[in-house]
Amino acid sequence: MNHESSTEENTKKKILIFSLVYYPNFIGGAEVAIKEITDRLRGADFDMVTLRFDRNLPKVEKIGNVTVYRVGFTGFSNKKISPENLPIYLNLNKFLLPITGFLKAFLLHRKNNYDCFWSMMATYNSFGALFMKLIFKQVPFLLTLQEGDPIPYIKKKARIVWPLFVSVFRKADYIQTISKYLAGFAREMGSKSPIFIVPNGVDVENFTREFSEKELVDLEKKLQKKEKDIFMITTSRLVSKNDVAGLVSTMLYLPPKIKLLVAGVGPLEGELRAQAKNLGVDDRIKFLGWISHAEMPKYLQVSDIFIRTPISEGFGNSYVEAMASGLPCIATEVGGIVDFIKDGETGLFVKVHDPRSIADAVSRLMKDGTLVKKIKINAFKMVTEKYDWNIVARQMGGIFEKVVSDQ
Numbered sequence: 001m002n003h004e005s006s007t008e009e010n011t012k013k014k015i016l017i018f019s020l021v022y023y024p025n026f027i028g029g030a031e032v033a034i035k036e037i038t039d040r041l042r043g044a045d046f047d048m049v050t051l052r053f054d055r056n057l058p059k060v061e062k063i064g065n066v067t068v069y070r071v072g073f074t075g076f077s078n079k080k081i082s083p084e085n086l087p088i089y090l091n092l093n094k095f096l097l098p099i100t101g102f103l104k105a106f107l108l109h110r111k112n113n114y115d116c117f118w119s120m121m122a123t124y125n126s127f128g129a130l131f132m133k134l135i136f137k138q139v140p141f142l143l144t145l146q147e148g149d150p151i152p153y154i155k156k157k158a159r160i161v162w163p164l165f166v167s168v169f170r171k172a173d174y175i176q177t178i179s180k181y182l183a184g185f186a187r188e189m190g191s192k193s194p195i196f197i198v199p200n201g202v203d204v205e206n207f208t209r210e211f212s213e214k215e216l217v218d219l220e221k222k223l224q225k226k227e228k229d230i231f232m233i234t235t236s237r238l239v240s241k242n243d244v245a246g247l248v249s250t251m252l253y254l255p256p257k258i259k260l261l262v263a264g265v266g267p268l269e270g271e272l273r274a275q276a277k278n279l280g281v282d283d284r285i286k287f288l289g290w291i292s293h294a295e296m297p298k299y300l301q302v303s304d305i306f307i308r309t310p311i312s313e314g315f316g317n318s319y320v321e322a323m324a325s326g327l328p329c330i331a332t333e334v335g336g337i338v339d340f341i342k343d344g345e346t347g348l349f350v351k352v353h354d355p356r357s358i359a360d361a362v363s364r365l366m367k368d369g370t371l372v373k374k375i376k377i378n379a380f381k382m383v384t385e386k387y388d389w390n391i392v393a394r395q396m397g398g399i400f401e402k403v404v405s406d407q
Contacts, residue, residue, distance in 0.1 A: 040393035101128030143172035179336025207324035238266025253359035300325035
């Protein structure tokens with residue numbers, strides 16, 4: 001028995017992940033993807049090099065199936081550090097990460113002899129992975145693209161380190177993207193390597209959970225939902241690219257019984273609250289703050305429409321989560337969203353920066369029950385057949401097998 005266990009350990013792939021940030025303080029689509037995938041791939045051992053920021057976090061910690069090694073200096077405050085309260089001076093960590101991350105990775109590789117270097121997104125952390133590839137040429141380098149910002153904006157930010165940025169794409173042996181849109185970005189940056197398109201997913205079991213009638217009624221009371229109210233809900237970071245301001249303006253063109261729930265935090269929260277007040281719709285908009293993945297299904301189930309209208313999007317986990325919860329989705333026809341929303345079939349598209357277009361789509365759903373039913377059925381079927389994290393993890397496992405075996 002011990003011999004079998006030892007043999008199994010020896011055959012496990014060893015993968016070193018390079019990520020800018022990670023749990024528990026920094027959780028976005030990329031971080032969720034890493035955790036959901038690694039938790040399900042027990043045939044590999046995962047280590048990670050990432051930034052520390054918060055002095056309360058240990059330098060080494062096991063999170064799920066990943067041993068996390070944190071680097072960088074921290075502040076002196078005991079306050080929990082998050083994207084919303086990150087002191088400006090701690091941003092210096094990001095600029096130092098290509099060196100600090102590389103040095104930690106170098107020492108770890110000398111000890112553990114990794115089978116693959118895996119960089120999550122093309123940013124500061126990916127430079128450390130690039131340096132490792134340049135030194136340890138025999139170790140395959142897998143780059144995952146999860147970027148949600150507009151590509152022109154990404155390129156503008158990268159100008160100061162443009163040669164390194166381009167090299168990340170051209171030196172990666174394999175690239176995995178979460179959408180066709182980002183696959184096009186990789187080719188545009190000069191990548192000649194094989195590209196695998198594997199989307200992000202949804203924890204279907206979590207988002208189809210059944211809650212007691214009392215739990216749902218209690219939440220509706222907390223949110224002050226009246227009998228004829230229709231709740232629209234959006235879940236996103238409150239940043240300009242997600243255009244929550246457009247949703248606030250949309251309320252001017254919708255009847256009073258329609259309310260908007262805003263789940264998320266970000267630097268624009270103050271501006272959005274002020275906008276709602278100036279427009280006289282603040283009594284119809286509730287800013288919920290950050291809602292955990294464990295709690296989110298309950299909020300979706302007391303809502304009637306999911307709405308998110310960004311100006312750019314790499315994929316959009318929030319949509320497939322809403323679909324799994326049985327909500328019809330309204331979205332803008334941008335980026336990776338077009339991979340899973342077909343207008344009139346699995347959701348409705350609206351124009352970018354166009355509150356009247358959004359209001360028309362909402363009105364259409366309110367008036368056409370047959371359309372709503374059709375969208376719900378089609379979207380739920382698609383999500384369960386294609387976007388469950390168990391399916392996504394198996395696809396990623398196949399990629400790791402290929403990446404390692406090809407070398």
